[in-house]
Amino acid sequence: MAGETTATGRAAAAWQPRGAEIAYEVFRFLGILILTLIGLIFITFLIGRVVPIDPVLAVLGDRAPPEAYERVRQELGVDLPVYQQFWIYLMKVIRGDFGTSAMTSQPVLYDLGQFFPATLELATAATLIGVVIGIPLGVVAATNQGRWIDHVTRVIGLVGYSIPIFWMGLVGLLVLYSWLDLVAGPGRLDIAYDGLVEPITGLITVDSAISGDWDVFFNALSHLILPASLLGYLTLAYVSRMTRSFMLAQLNQEYILTARAKGMTERRVVWRHALGNIVVPLIAVVALSYASLLEGAVLTETVFAWPGLGLYITRSLFNADMNAVLGGTMLIGAIFVCLNVFCDMLYRLLDPRARA
Structure with missing residues (x-):
């Protein structure tokens, strides 16, 4: 009984430093996240001030009378010093107030909630296509280095990087929609x-x-x-190339040679040990690809009239709607920051060397 009590006390004593370490890491991540987001808000604010677009004229138009111009200028706070403008902007963003869109006459936050799900749906489908096909393709290419399947994989990646996405979209619509009638046309629904x-x-x-x-x-x-397959092809090209590179580095390691010398099957060596050791860097590759698609595939959304975030920001920019442009920019930046922090946390969970 005394031995059990002693063991329990030792476990509790060992857990206290570990619990303090976990709490420290959580607060550190939160601190980094908050500071990065504040820096992002500051940069976004500066972009809005550097762009040669008068926010008052964007609201009133070019023929507004002087008294109306001055009144709206005071309401928007443009007449205040820059540091006061930034403080007001920061407080509004913290409350979720990105202003009102001059293009839709709706709050920007409401517009983002309407347009972002379309981009989320498109980006998620494209990422799934790229990952499900790209990772096995990269593994097979690495295990058959110099053979025909390796050359085919490299050509697929090269074509994916070389051909403009808008050209592939137009050709896809012409052939698969107009000529063959295999897929539906632009938009999300009939x-x-x-x-x-x-x-x-x-x-x-x-x-x-x-x-x-x-x-x-x-x-x-x-x-x-069709748009998901085209974007998925771009993701596939990147993911397969990076997977092949990571796998080639692992297949030349001594632990792989040892596993083969012990008589372990090639399938187990490749798919369990080698692939298992590149999961951590692959997470970063997939996450960054996903974030790039979530920022709004502008050309793809324009070609397919896809009502997503990229199309919304593009139209807002053409209409000098800076509230909408800055709100969309903030959302994109926040996505990148959160995904980077998420990848960093996964590193520490999956790789003991990162925790050390």
Whole structure:
């Protein structure tokens, strides 16, 4: 009984430093995240002041009378010193107030909530396509270095990097939609299906599946498959190339030679040990690819009239709607920051060397 009590006391004593270490790491990550976001807000604020667009004229137009111009200038706080403007802007952003869009006459936060789910749906589908195909393709290419499958994989990656995405989108619409009628055209849904499914998550494929409206689901899927496949091809090219590079480095390590010398099967050596050791860097590759797609694939969304974040920011910029542009920029930056911090945390969870 005394031995059990002693063991329990030792475990509790050992847990206290570990608990303090975990608490320190959590507070450190939160501190880094908060400081980075504040820096992002500051840079976004400076962008809004450097761009040669008068926010008052963007609201009133070029023919506004002087008294109205001065009144709106005071309401927007443009007449205040820059440091006061930044403080007001920071307090508004913390409250979730990005101002009102001059293009839609809606709060920018509301517009982002309407447009971002379309980009989220497109980016998620494209990332799944790129990861599911790209990682196995990179592994197979690495294990067959110098053979035909390796050359084919490298050509696939080279083509994916070389051909402009808007050109592939136009050719895809011409061939698969106009000529062969295999997929639906631009937009997220046909007009006949618009508004039939109550939005729950904002993802039409998910919402239609939840409600059991399979006609809307397959129509949305038909619209999604072509732009998602094109963006997925870009992700596939990057992921397969990086996977091949990581795997080649691992396959030349001594522990791989030792495993083979012990008679371990090649499948186990490659897919369990070598691939298991590149999971951590692959997480960063996939996360950054996903973040790049989430920022709004502007050209793809423009070609396919996809009502996502990239198209929203582009149209806002053309209409001198700086509130919308800065709000979208803030959202994109926050996504990158959060994904980077998330990857850093996964590093420490999955790789003991990072914790050390």
